[in-house]
Amino acid sequence: MGPVLSAVELTKRFGAVTAVDDLSFEVEAGSVTGFLGPNGAGKTTTLRMLLGLAEPTHGRALVFGRRFAELERPAARVGAVLEASDLHPGRTGRDHLRVLARAARVPLGRVGEVLTLVELGDVADRRVAGYSLGMRQRLGLAAALLGDPELLILDEPGNGLDPEGVRWLRDFLREFADQGRTVFVSSHHLAEVAQTVDRLVIINRGRLVVEAPLRELVDATASLEDVFLELTAEPST
Amino acid sequence: MSHQLRSELLKLRTTRTLALLLLAAGAMSLLGVSVEALSRDLDTLAPEDAQRDLFSSGVTVGVFFATLAGLVAVTSEFRYGTIRPTLIVEPRRRVVVAAKLVAAALAGSAFAVMCVGVTFGAAIAIFAVRDVEVALSSAHTLLLIAGPIVASMVSAMIGVAVGTLIRNQAGAIVALAAYALLVDAVLFAAVPSVGRYLPGKAGDALAGRPDELLLAPGLGAAVLIVWALALLAAATVRNDRSDV
Numbered sequence: 249m250g251p252v253l254s255a256v257e258l259t260k261r262f263g264a265v266t267a268v269d270d271l272s273f274e275v276e277a278g279s280v281t282g283f284l285g286p287n288g289a290g291k292t293t294t295l296r297m298l299l300g301l302a303e304p305t306h307g308r309a310l311v312f313g314r315r316f317a318e319l320e321r322p323a324a325r326v327g328a329v330l331e332a333s334d335l336h337p338g339r340t341g342r343d344h345l346r347v348l349a350r351a352a353r354v355p356l357g358r359v360g361e362v363l364t365l366v367e368l369g370d371v372a373d374r375r376v377a378g379y380s381l382g383m384r385q386r387l388g389l390a391a392a393l394l395g396d397p398e399l400l401i402l403d404e405p406g407n408g409l410d411p412e413g414v415r416w417l418r419d420f421l422r423e424f425a426d427q428g429r430t431v432f433v434s435s436h437h438l439a440e441v442a443q444t445v446d447r448l449v450i451i452n453r454g455r456l457v458v459e460a461p462l463r464e465l466v467d468a469t470a471s472l473e474d475v476f477l478e479l480t481a482e483p484s485t
Numbered sequence: 486m487s488h489q490l491r492s493e494l495l496k497l498r499t500t501r502t503l504a505l506l507l508l509a510a511g512a513m514s515l516l517g518v519s520v521e522a523l524s525r526d527l528d529t530l531a532p533e534d535a536q537r538d539l540f541s542s543g544v545t546v547g548v549f550f551a552t553l554a555g556l557v558a559v560t561s562e563f564r565y566g567t568i569r570p571t572l573i574v575e576p577r578r579r580v581v582v583a584a585k586l587v588a589a590a591l592a593g594s595a596f597a598v599m600c601v602g603v604t605f606g607a608a609i610a611i612f613a614v615r616d617v618e619v620a621l622s623s624a625h626t627l628l629l630i631a632g633p634i635v636a637s638m639v640s641a642m643i644g645v646a647v648g649t650l651i652r653n654q655a656g657a658i659v660a661l662a663a664y665a666l667l668v669d670a671v672l673f674a675a676v677p678s679v680g681r682y683l684p685g686k687a688g689d690a691l692a693g694r695p696d697e698l699l700l701a702p703g704l705g706a707a708v709l710i711v712w713a714l715a716l717l718a719a720a721t722v723r724n725d726r727s728d729v
Contacts, residue, residue: 300576301569302728317576328573334566336500343499344567351492351574391570 257307323352327392381408510550543604551593555644560654593641
């Protein structure tokens with residue numbers, strides 16, 4: 249079986265700005281892979297290309313060996329959350345999920361299941377306008393889980409979660425990967441990442457810095473923060 | 486396609502936007518028709534042409550609001566970012582747009598039904614009170630009912646196309662309003678032989694407005710559909726290529 253995700257010479261330019269620059273990496277099944285980089289490193293742009301939302305200028309972004317748009321029933325294979333704020337404020341949480349369940353060809357009964365899974369059952373019938381950032385994160389995750397996917401792609405899922413929520417998310421992702429499924433998660437929370445992930449893909453200025461198992465990078469003498477700051481440091485002139 | 490259509494219809498039903506637009510359309514029809522029917526002299530209300538003018542002013546409100554509803558249905562996806570979860574679940578963009586077109590056309594017909602109902606109800610009631618005979622021929626009555634329904638459905642699809650092209654909700658609404666209030670009206674007033682081919686005026690012709698300078702209703706329908714197809718072609722190019 250090939251890699252779950254692969255970026256092959258992936259490049260994205262916006263006018264004169266090269267957001268992603270000849271980036272190649274792979275994500276294997278059954279792992280939690282952290283996707284790290286400073287602000288503006290090109291993480292979200294890379295995720296958007298993997299999900300077919302943005303067209304690469306050059307190179308390929310493949311999911312299960314195909315372009316995202318070529319997947320049959322993508323919701324059953326890939327769940328993804330890019331922005332916790334991608335919700336209509338006037339719609340209830342439950343209705344947001346029902347709308348997506350319809351399009352994903354998922355029975356509406358699944359909506360109640362994923363609401364319970366992310367512990368939003370009590371507020372599901374309130375309009376999203378009244379949700380905290382943490383609740384929006386959970387709702388986004390619930391949507392990603394509708395199709396019971398093999399792969400989760402999450403962009404900064406810990407933003408806005410309280411400590412209890414962070415622990416819940418960590419346990420959830422661990423359990424998800426322990427079932428042989430795959431998580432690809434971007435994050436800024438290095439201490440959190442160090443507790444959650446098996447592998448790391450670190451980029452800076454759109455280019456790959458390192459792709460390695462966490463244990464090869466981090467040991468008793470160097471924390472993930474040390475390694476990250478060293479690898480992504482601006483060259484001193 | 487049918488799954489996406491059910492999703493799009495559910496989107497329309499699960500926010501207040503469509504209901505509010507429907508109420509606004511009904512209220513504007515009611516206000517416009519009532520003021521005209523109550524304020525005009527009895528003898529100027531009697532001729533059939535005057536009555537056609539009155540009825541068509543009420544029913545064409547629905548056509549404008551149907552366009553607005555199609556526009557808002559698309560641009561709110563960009564405004565609130567829900568286009569991303571939508572396309573992650575259904576990455577075939579043309580399937581999504583096709584479903585939005587059908588959903589908008591169905592919603593558009595609701596605007597026509599609302600405004601035709603309000604217009605006929607209010608006008609006939611006021612005529613009865615003021616003792617004015619309804620002088621509409623059966624052919625014109627049919628045109629004033631069926632025309633707005635077709636015009637609203639096609640116009641709602643035009644709204645979807647324009648929203649796909651402009652994306653920015655405030656910008657798209659301003660563009661639509663400026664077009665409807667300025668471009669259409671000014672060009673038709675200045676050069677009617679050209680202005681009558683604009684989508685707004687073609688829609689007016691289809692909706693039964695009695696103006697010698699407008700196209701015949703059937704030709705108006707054809708011109709409106711050509712506009713819809715042209716805008717859709719442009720929207721499809723944009724939709725296929727643009728990042729979200």
